[in-house]
Amino acid sequence: MSESGVGVTGAGVFWCRIIALAAAATAGCSGGDQPGVGGDSCTATVHCQRQDGRPVCDPGFVRAEPESATDFACVVAPCSDQLRELVTFPARVTREPAGTSTYYVNPALTYTGSELAALWFKATADSRGDVIFATFTPDGGALIPEGQVNDVAVETAGYPVAPALIWSGSGYGAAWSGTRLVAGYHRPHVFFASLDAQGRPKTGSLAISPDFGASGQTDPVDARRPALAWSGSEFVVSWSDQRVKDPRVTGINLVGWSGVYFRRVDERGVARGEQQLTQHVLGDFSVIADATSITGAWGDRDSSGAVGEDTYDVESKTVVLGQAVPPDPGTTIAVPARSSRLLVAAAKSSAGEVRIAAARDASDTSMKLELYRVSAPNRPTQVATATEIQSVVLAAHEDGWLVVWVDDSGAVQISRVDGAGAVTTRSAGALRVTQGARLFAPFIGDQRMFVPVSAHTDFSATTPETVVGMASVCL
Numbered sequence: 001m002s003e004s005g006v007g008v009t010g011a012g013v014f015w016c017r018i019i020a021l022a023a024a025a026t027a028g029c030s031g032g033d034q035p036g037v038g039g040d041s042c043t044a045t046v047h048c049q050r051q052d053g054r055p056v057c058d059p060g061f062v063r064a065e066p067e068s069a070t071d072f073a074c075v076v077a078p079c080s081d082q083l084r085e086l087v088t089f090p091a092r093v094t095r096e097p098a099g100t101s102t103y104y105v106n107p108a109l110t111y112t113g114s115e116l117a118a119l120w121f122k123a124t125a126d127s128r129g130d131v132i133f134a135t136f137t138p139d140g141g142a143l144i145p146e147g148q149v150n151d152v153a154v155e156t157a158g159y160p161v162a163p164a165l166i167w168s169g170s171g172y173g174a175a176w177s178g179t180r181l182v183a184g185y186h187r188p189h190v191f192f193a194s195l196d197a198q199g200r201p202k203t204g205s206l207a208i209s210p211d212f213g214a215s216g217q218t219d220p221v222d223a224r225r226p227a228l229a230w231s232g233s234e235f236v237v238s239w240s241d242q243r244v245k246d247p248r249v250t251g252i253n254l255v256g257w258s259g260v261y262f263r264r265v266d267e268r269g270v271a272r273g274e275q276q277l278t279q280h281v282l283g284d285f286s287v288i289a290d291a292t293s294i295t296g297a298w299g300d301r302d303s304s305g306a307v308g309e310d311t312y313d314v315e316s317k318t319v320v321l322g323q324a325v326p327p328d329p330g331t332t333i334a335v336p337a338r339s340s341r342l343l344v345a346a347a348k349s350s351a352g353e354v355r356i357a358a359a360r361d362a363s364d365t366s367m368k369l370e371l372y373r374v375s376a377p378n379r380p381t382q383v384a385t386a387t388e389i390q391s392v393v394l395a396a397h398e399d400g401w402l403v404v405w406v407d408d409s410g411a412v413q414i415s416r417v418d419g420a421g422a423v424t425t426r427s428a429g430a431l432r433v434t435q436g437a438r439l440f441a442p443f444i445g446d447q448r449m450f451v452p453v454s455a456h457t458d459f460s461a462t463t464p465e466t467v468v469g470m471a472s473v474c475l
Helices: none
Strands: 027-028 061-063 071-077 082-090 103-111 116-125 128-136 141-146 164-165 171-182 185-196 224-230 236-243 259-267 273-280 283-289 293-301 307-313 318-321 342-348 352-359 369-373 381-386 387-396 400-407 411-415 423-431 435-437 447-454 466-475
Touching: 027 447, 071 466, 103 447, 103 466, 116 164, 116 171, 116 466, 128 164, 128 171, 128 224, 164 224, 171 236, 185 224, 185 236, 224 283, 236 283, 236 411, 259 283, 259 293, 273 293, 273 307, 273 318, 273 466, 293 352, 293 466, 307 352, 352 387, 369 387, 381 411, 381 423, 387 435, 387 447, 400 435, 400 447, 400 466, 411 466, 423 466
Parallel strands: 082 423, 103 164, 283 342, 342 387
Antiparallel strands: 027 071, 061 071, 082 466, 103 116, 116 128, 128 141, 164 171, 171 185, 224 236, 236 259, 259 273, 283 293, 293 307, 307 318, 342 352, 352 369, 369 381, 387 400, 400 411, 411 423, 435 447, 447 466
16 A cells, blocks of 8 residues: 555556545445455446556545455545655757657646646657647556647747646646747747547647737747636636836837736637736746636746736726735845746635735745735735745635745645634655756645646756656645
């Protein structure tokens, strides 16, 4: 039995999902026609699936003791925070010598509640490759073998490819960056495809970002960093580019300023028109969506150190500009001597409140993680300080918030912020490799929050690699 309380019998895996009403609740799940296991009671009603006819309890449950020869009963497992690495990808980012094998880079992850889905770039030639999809069980077993998503080769022209992936409840949205030939040059663009529940493309590779910003504009749009959200009926495909003007300086384009734009795309691939979401973003951004609104959270990497949010109202089709909040209202944070780092994650509670977790440089040798409430500006909640914070995600839970982050040692940390602003932090364990860690959107179950995570070794190493895993966080 694994540390997470997921039992495995033999080489096969059999999923038995149990909805427990209390810690002592049990439920039966039998393996059908397997000798000594019992009758076939595994149906969709009790959320059972079968692989090779071997029973195993869902994550968060363990087999009841004493074990029965005729019935497979699961009980709620004692909860513990854990980090489990599942799959290792070879990962190379430097140019490959002629005749060498292909390589994988930049996996994007999403968890459906039973499967971990991955989307990554598979380079097959110099400045060209494919976007690949596959799914795995939480124990690392392959469910859906890798398959190609794009129907046209992804041209990179030396630009990094950044995939994004999200689960809608019945299928997946996949986005990635590549290039298109614009005015004789390959310029960065964002592409999208809708996938069914098996990862099969329902659409071709849709070019989402425009070639040029406004009518008559001669500078091509360089669209990068795609992000995805699900509103309940549509995918929201967002990206950043550098065509936006600083709203505080009329008519002047400032090099390096970037705005966030989005398009809404349904599962058939029908895309609505482009909409600008944020007026100015110098640093990171995060987009969340529901049926009524689309919110873009952003952080400036300039000396203001401000964090803010802008919201698109679906009914009125207008953007409401939020208020920017500096780390300490009324003060100015000087830009540290090293290149300033900034990470932003946003979440929305069931009551409609938005919070923003932002990690930024506090000095030349440390980073600070804070939680903001832009709608009612006040001093942000101080969550943590570390030598380095590699990645951050945020989720609402009950009357508080869960901030999950990776420190400089590769340890996945969970900080709970309650309604009164009190913070408690614990660890889910350390990654085997400690560089380039990236967390992805959390999935909240009955007892646990599951957070997909990836990290890579030093790319100067002889055999660099990327690992993919999941952090299991007790609620």
